[in-house]
Amino acid sequence: MNATGVGQIVKVALSLIVFALLWQAACYVFSVPTFLVPAPSDILLRLFEKGGLYLTHTWVTFYETLLGFAFAVLGGCLAAAVIVVVPALRDVIMPLLLIAQIVPKVAIAPILLIWFGYGLAPKVLIAFLIAFFPVVVNTTQGLISVEQELLELGQSLKATRWQIFWKFRVPTALPNLFSGMKIAITLAVIGAVIGEFVGGNRGLGYLIIIANQELDTPLAFAAILVLSVGGIILFWMIEIAERYLVPWSSTGDANIEMARQ
Amino acid sequence: MSSPKPAIEVADLCKTYVVRGAATAALDRLSFSVAPQEFVSLLGPSGCGKTTVLKIIAGLTAPTEGIVKLEGHTVLGPRADVGMVFQTPALMRWRTAIENVLLPAEILSLDLRKFRGRAKDLLDLVGLSDFINKLPNQLSGGMQQRVSIARALVHDPSILLLDEPFSALDAMTRNQLNVELLRIWSERKKTSLLITHSIPEAVFLSDRVVVLTARPAKVMDIVEITLPRPRTPDMRVSPTFINLVDRLGRLIGLEFA
Ligand SMILES: Nc1ncnc2c1ncn2[C@@H]1O[C@H](COP(=O)(O)OP(=O)(O)OP(=O)(O)O)[C@@H](O)[C@H]1O
Ligand SMILES: [Mg+2]
Numbered sequence: 001m002n003a004t005g006v007g008q009i010v011k012v013a014l015s016l017i018v019f020a021l022l023w024q025a026a027c028y029v030f031s032v033p034t035f036l037v038p039a040p041s042d043i044l045l046r047l048f049e050k051g052g053l054y055l056t057h058t059w060v061t062f063y064e065t066l067l068g069f070a071f072a073v074l075g076g077c078l079a080a081a082v083i084v085v086v087p088a089l090r091d092v093i094m095p096l097l098l099i100a101q102i103v104p105k106v107a108i109a110p111i112l113l114i115w116f117g118y119g120l121a122p123k124v125l126i127a128f129l130i131a132f133f134p135v136v137v138n139t140t141q142g143l144i145s146v147e148q149e150l151l152e153l154g155q156s157l158k159a160t161r162w163q164i165f166w167k168f169r170v171p172t173a174l175p176n177l178f179s180g181m182k183i184a185i186t187l188a189v190i191g192a193v194i195g196e197f198v199g200g201n202r203g204l205g206y207l208i209i210i211a212n213q214e215l216d217t218p219l220a221f222a223a224i225l226v227l228s229v230g231g232i233i234l235f236w237m238i239e240i241a242e243r244y245l246v247p248w249s250s251t252g253d254a255n256i257e258m259a260r261q
Numbered sequence: 262m263s264s265p266k267p268a269i270e271v272a273d274l275c276k277t278y279v280v281r282g283a284a285t286a287a288l289d290r291l292s293f294s295v296a297p298q299e300f301v302s303l304l305g306p307s308g309c310g311k312t313t314v315l316k317i318i319a320g321l322t323a324p325t326e327g328i329v330k331l332e333g334h335t336v337l338g339p340r341a342d343v344g345m346v347f348q349t350p351a352l353m354r355w356r357t358a359i360e361n362v363l364l365p366a367e368i369l370s371l372d373l374r375k376f377r378g379r380a381k382d383l384l385d386l387v388g389l390s391d392f393i394n395k396l397p398n399q400l401s402g403g404m405q406q407r408v409s410i411a412r413a414l415v416h417d418p419s420i421l422l423l424d425e426p427f428s429a430l431d432a433m434t435r436n437q438l439n440v441e442l443l444r445i446w447s448e449r450k451k452t453s454l455l456i457t458h459s460i461p462e463a464v465f466l467s468d469r470v471v472v473l474t475a476r477p478a479k480v481m482d483i484v485e486i487t488l489p490r491p492r493t494p495d496m497r498v499s500p501t502f503i504n505l506v507d508r509l510g511r512l513i514g515l516e517f518a
Contacts, residue, residue, distance in 0.1 A: 150351045156345050
């Protein structure tokens with residue numbers, strides 16, 4: 001990481017600390033009841049008191065999220081490949097995908113629970129359903145965006161469909177796949193939590209529900225904090241992987257640099 | 262240049278594109294031929310159908326009427342012994358220069374170990390020996406176009422088709438690459454068909470220039486370029502050169518009038 005990167009992290013950290021301090025001060029000055037809005041100190045205290053509890057529940061949510069995400073990426077790539085390789089199937093798959101995307105997941109979550117029970121399966125399924133769409137759309141877009149003249153070069157050399165797909169389309173689509181995965185991972189977290197809200201007895205979503213029932217607002221806030229930080233870390237991990245696996249798409253970086261100036 | 266079998270023979274070529282019921286005539290009974298190892302340029306106004314001719318010769322598009330023969334064989338589809346250079350470099354952004362050059366060898370399932378040396382020689386030939394392992398976005402536009410020329414040559418095709426390869430470059434780079442293309446052509450002696458908008462470029466490089474009319478393209482005239490070979494950059498100011506440029510300019514100007 002370079003100097004500007006470190007500088008940026010310091011800036012973000014500072015603004016977060018200032019925000020927390022203001023929050024703390026406001027809670028103190030206006031003596032806001034803890035069960036309404038807990039001060040940051042209350043939240044952190046709760047977090048450390050119940051460290052072990054958080055660890056187990058975080059692990060559960062993390063596990064559901066990653067499984068749902070992995071299925072979304074695998075299924076999404078597969079669907080995108082089918083759409084591109086067999087264009088005739090495009091008109092069959094796309095409407096189904098659109099319907100699956102438009103149906104509110106919160107609404108079907110209870111039904112999935114009836115079908116699949118209270119265990120891991122429905123959570124993973126909801127995470128998958130919600131994360132799948134951006135992967136398909138982005139990857140399909142990538143697979144069909146091979147430069148026209150490059151395709152003509154391939155044709156002029158009598159490249160097979162197989163060669164066109166693996167040597168031309170897949171590498172072209174990698175940057176798009178990563179854009180899709182970045183959206184998908186944040187959605188997968190949401191999906192897993194929705195699943196836990198609706199039913200079950202494990203995970204950070206479940207913890208939030210319980211905390212609400214007991215008016216233990218610091219506990220709920222602490223769970224939300226852990227959830228957000230976890231989501232951000234997962235997002236970063238994909239960004240780092242992207243840097244290593246798709247080093248040629250550095251034009252994106254250049255664009256961001258220019259926007260900053 | 263009278264050879265029994267022309268390397269490229271285009272006879273009565275017609276092409277009409279039909280898009281949603283609307284027909285666009287791009288070529289109208291176009292005929293010309295290119296002898297083995299000859300360098301011919303196609304000169305014509307923008308949008309007249311030059312790319313269409315090249316695509317038909319390359320076997321990428323079928324003509325509506327007429328026939329194209331390469332070395333006596335009727336073109337029915339793409340042939341691997343044709344090398345193509347496009348208006349844009351059309352490089353794979355994820356591949357280094359040498360990997361891009363090796364692409365045709367890879368697609369044709371040739372022995373890559375053998376061709377690696379050849380690819381290096383070609384990058385040498387186009388003046389990129391220090392940039393073998395650079396990605397396209399680390400190369401200038403002119404360098405990228407050189408890579409694509411090396412790529413067109415790697416599988417040793419007998420025919421080279423170039424579609425306005427230098428039109429996106431500045432005048433200085435363009436002149437420089439003209440000289441290099443000339444050198445490559447005289448070293449490798451490929452039958453070459455170059456599409457261009459630039460009259461000096463056509464005169465400097467070609468044995469003959471086929472002048473096309475506005476769309477639908479017909480052959481307006483075929484001009485023999487009487488400049489001696491080997492050609493050198495200083496010929497660009499010779500009276501013959503200037504006369505030829507003038508003559509071609511008039512032909513194209515006449516068409517616009
Ligand atoms: N795939 C296509 N479908 C429909 N019309 C086309 C297609 N390709 C070309 N045309 C039309 O045919 C005509 C000739 O196109 P072409 O690309 O061959 O011209 P060109 O001489 O290469 O032009 P330029 O100098 O701008 O490169 C144009 O009017 C164009 O609109
Ligand atoms: Mg063209």
